[in-house]
Amino acid sequence: MRAAELDDLTEAGVEQVGQPVRRVDAVEKVTGRARYSADISLPGQLVGVIVRSERPHATIASIDTDAACAVEGVVAVMTGADATQYAWYEDDEPLLPRVGDTVRFVGDDVAVVVAETESIARRAAALVDVGYDDLRPLTDVEHVDDDDAPTLLGNEEIETEAEGRGDVETAFARADVVVEGTFRTPTAVHNAMEPHGAVADWRGDQVDVHTSTQGINDVREHLARRLGVDHSQVRVVCEYMGGGFGAKQVPWKPTMLAVIASKLTGAPVKVMNDRRSENLAAGKRNATTQRVRIGAMKNGSVVAIDAEIDTEVGAYSVPGEESAVQGPYLHLYQCDDVRVRTRRLRSNLGPAVAFRGPGYLESTFVLESLMDELAVELGIDPIDLRRRNHAGRNQQEDVAWSHPDGILRSYERVAEESGWANSFDREPSERIRRGRGFAAHDWLAASATPPGHATVEFNFDGSVHVGLSAQDLGTGTRTVLGQVVADAMGVDMAHIRLSLGDTSTGPPSPTSAGSTTVPTMAPAVRAAALAAVEDLLDAAAEHLEVDRNTLSFDGSSVQSTVADLDDQPLAELCADLSPRVVHGWGSKEATPDDVSPRAQGSAEAEVEVDLDTGAVRVTRIVVGPDCGRILNRRLADSQVLGGVTQGIGFALTERQLVDHHLGMVMNPDLNEYLLPTASDTCEIVHAALDIPDLAANEVGAKGIGELPLLPVPAAIANAVHDAIGIRFHDLPITRQRVLDALSARDRSTTNDEQESS
């Protein structure tokens, strides 16, 4: 059954859906029984450790592996010479460099030591002697236009991508006010608890790959292409995953290296990144510099938006980088004249990859900081200003949003939960200032990315099996899809099991990225479940020799309107029907073309700023994500807690520090890359909307992952401005930045006083 044939899921059809059902795998996780990729231990398994470049930009002069090979317990040392046929990142870039090839960032993969234990492999890796002929590096992309800037891979010609509509310059000419500024957002690193990596095991001409990934099918297809084998010869398994946030939506080198190391040694091989590798060579959020102007009329109506953006992509182009930094400027507000020019700049730093709302987080911070400034300048309430500029449609494609008023409902809910209309004490004590800030956001995905397919079959005891090849990133896919199936069939969730996280257990499902798994797979499993019920009734009619139209199924038995026919308990009926397998197939193959599916929202933040110490403490955050129908409030709240916390980190503590003289990342660890701790969080309020968006898909659920993150940094920065009157253009807002800004203001105030006296 195609999802397009489904009736809309209405309130009458939900019982489990919407309930705060506990994760079906909660006990496995908290008791440590859930198996993650690094937990896989196969007989005879070897461990591979990657030797990484110590130089930001160099030609490999020599690779001497003799000392490493001589270490007892070392099975192989793999270099570019052992992998000449394999490319990675870009089609003509080698998986591992040979002598004469170029390494392009500190941490670039050079060789792999495969040994009996990790300890031996690590010791031997330190003995691989790599000679480098240094080339001049470029790690600070502010210097990319210098006459003597080195030419990097992909920077040979720097293109400017232009998008937009109308005539920006003419529009600025008639604007009453213009707010503008240059903003910088930092490189943030995903730093998922579980690193990237894999265990690969060749058996005959096919390979099993246990890997931490957001897209088992994508990994399968990508590896098959690189290896030159059929998709069917690669099986990819990701039973549980310890966080991805976008960095695992594509396969990475450790996975491919495990695969070819297993082939080379004839044994299962595990290659997992350590924390340093995670920080250097496993993806990151692009750093951006954004020069932005917004023109508006006195009534607050935005008439022109112009953004020039440089975004740093690192040394290589990774599929799945997907920084959509132009999106918010094009879509968040009604505006006829918009221009966004973007340059994607290469550097001698690790490659960027999607990170929860890629590009959107960076430009939402900028756009919403300037909208706040506009509100201050015009004396218009920040929420009211945004209402006045509401865009109900995709102005680029001239098609309505799937839920045009969703963001307006978000404004209402956030204003209500935050007490926006109430008075607010901005000076609780002599040296403490308080402030509150508001920000809105758009998000482009959160809708289906077909194809998504699923099967549902009744076992011979009447229990239900759902087969699909999606994966559960830890967000609760297993649980919510079970809820959807339970409601479609009326069967108790306890009797439903899903097989997922294995390319061999189900038909194709999409990569879990952009919060698209639920919108794609919920309709697919619902269609499959309803098809299985249809098949059950067909089979029962045949078996009982009654008219199909007299039968119905309530989840536990098949009933008939025929007077003398007893109810048929499901278990007995399925046993009787054996060996016939009662089953259904469901598919989500299309997205609507008459509307533009969209998930938008907003946030309010409250902060305290300590004038003596520069400390910014977030005290409360309210978010109102329009994620459509909430399938499971408990899991939605979980996404809110995580998203808001990441937003606090991006606003206040997280950044990759680079020494541009050395061309090195200076904080590739969790000591100095400052993730927010529990103590850095605050009261987090989910102003839930829970409005089914049935124009977006048949179940009405959009994704939620990005939504509670996107508006948070801007809301915090706006709250800081409200507290101390200083607008920060650079994130994160560190002690250094706050204290330097306060000092600069004190100095200028003192000077002004001296001048006037």
Added chain:
Amino acid sequence: MSLNPIAERYVRADNLDDVLRTPLDESSAYFAGGTDMVPLQRSGVTSVETLVDVKATGLDRSIERHGDRWRIGALTTLAELEDHDGLADDVGAVRAALRQVATRQIRNRATIGGNLLQRPRCSYFRDAQIDCWMKGGDGCPARDGLTEYLGVVPNDSPCIAVQPSDLASVLVMAGASVEISSASGTRHVDVADLLAGPTPDRRSLHSLKHGEIIRSVTIPTGNHSHSTYVKAMDRAVWQFALVGLAASVTLADDGTVSKASLVASGVGSVPHVLAASAAALVGKELDDETVRTCADLAVDGLRPSRDNGYKLSLLTGLVRRSLG
């Protein structure tokens, strides 16, 4: 599951006298809490071949009051020190500081002896691939690099790393000393002297000699009215101090300050004693004017570099906050 040893050899010593009698060769080191040694060895910044674990040697792990002194065994963990009510009542700054040190998990492991002997937390020092003077190299790449977390107190060495310990400032403020043993006997040294900035022939933040062991720390009982420790970090917990301040003040019957001590962390290669600031308090009431003068004097003589001028504002602010 295979464990990754952090050194070639591990020796668990069971008798302190034997340990002291046996010369410690250059490639060996004593090992207790390991909260610094383990990451140093793992990252390749140090390459100690033999670790001599002294936890079972009978070195003291105790907190005792003897008359007007607290004697704290070298193996006492920071958590035990933090939890000691008598000590907290007497020298409040100890608990105030320890509560802000790293995490409780780390405080459960880390010993007071090791806390005073940490290697620099400078990220240039901590990266094995970077050549730096403190690690035996030539210059200091940090001086031309990222100095946000580094020192503002001028010193004569190429190194601008700061003493990372919060507790060290409290101990200097309180006039604490350490008992040090070696093959040649036992000596007592003030913490203020143990912690010494690097010199051309000694590339470390302390003056303990190879083969010496700290046996105990002695803190004079609190002969002040009040003491505290305030600390600034970029996040709420679990970061070395951007700037920290140990402060103690004793008030006379007339409400004026009879004695004061202020010692700052995060600004210099040793706990930085704010002598002029403390002197400015003596004989005065703690009014706004006095506090302002004291705070302004705190930054005298400091020389910030490109990224760390904020540390001066921060130090001034923490002085105000600690006296407020």
